Amino acid sequence: MSNIKREDNNENKNFLRNTNKNIKNYEKQIRVLQNFYNEDLLIVDEVKRKYMITPRKSLDEDTINSSNIFNDNNKSSDKIKKNQDISKSLEKNIALITLLINITLIVSKSFASYLSGSFSILSTVVDSAVDITAGLVIWLTTKTIKKNKPYSYPRGRNRLEPLALIIVSIIMGIASLQIIIQSIKAIIENTIDPQLDIISIGIMISTIIVKMTLYLACYRFSSSQSIQILAMDHRNDCISNLFALICAALSKYLIIYADPIGAVLVSIFIAKSWLSTGLEHSQMLVGRSGDGVLISRVINVTMNYHEDIKKIEKVFVYHIGVKFLVEVYVKLDSKMTLRRSDSILQGLQEALEGLEFVERAFVIGEPYV
Secondary structure, eight states: OHHHHHHHHHHHHHHHHHHHHHHHHHHHHHHHHHHHHHHHHHHHHHHHHHTTOOOOHHHHHHTOOTTTHHHHHHHHHHHHHHHHHHHHHHHHHHHHHHHHHHHHHHHHHHHHHHHHOOHHHHHHHHHHHHHHHHHHHHHHHHHHHHSOOTTTOTTOSTTHHHHHHHHHHHHHHHHHHHHHHHHHHHHHHTOOOOOOOHHHHHHHHHHHHHHHHHHHHHHHTOOSHHHHHHHHHHHHHHHHHHHHHHHHHHHHHTOTTHHHHHHHHHHHHHHHHHHHHHHHHHHHHTTOBOOHHHHHHHHHHHHTTOTTEEEEEEEEEEESSSSEEEEEEEEEETTSOHHHHHHHHHHHHHHHHTSTTEEEEEEEEEEEO
């Protein structure tokens, strides 16, 4: 009996723990949705004005002053567009600054690696080289994506970005593996002789400070996925450079094998970070579903678009590259004309494509019986 009671108590504890966790997740999703709610409805109202559709009654009564809606929405939509332009310009500047600093750092760290003969510092040089490669690849893919070839690529080439990052991840893994092999070879052949001097230490400390500053800047303005990846990369560089410096110092003054072992650990850390990035972007290429917040935003726009949308049958939100493809199946008033239903469906499609994460939207309507 005591064992049964103990098992019941454990089950109750697990149930309560999972319930509390789910409640916290739901509360977090609600907070995120509240931030997007008004902006999403502005997109809806802008499309409605284009198709001369009156706003949904519930929205008129509860959230919108009907006499001032068009003037207020014009001002708000202009403000959102202005903020988006500023954000894009800021992202471009951060990416350019990052590339220039990485080029400077690879030269200085190569010099530090040559002076010290440290495998740990060499592993950070390889990391910087791949960072520059990644930056150039992203820049080239972005430039290629912007070139429209409607006959060859009728839906664009937006899937080039995740594909490019997967290729960079593979290159990073191969480079890290090479450092691991060289470090193990140095241990076996006993050819370890690090010479850490003041210049090398100064270069590494300066690198850590610069990378930390870049990480904070990217984290502060991480509005796009590319900037988020840069922020993660700067954070990883801070950790790997600090660890490499510690291992090089330990190898010189305490434990001779600390340097190659540190190089192996840094290389494993870098390879693991890029492997997770590659896996994440490979899931984008195979069409992974969006999270609950994105699906809720699509449902919110659909629900509030028009009162003749009687029912939402199905909603699919899944990756086609970095952005998402949206499929919405709705039931319309069976008494309306074909022309009116077509206008509603086309307008809803434009409203959904106005969401920043949507690449393409398909809206299918059927009569509600």
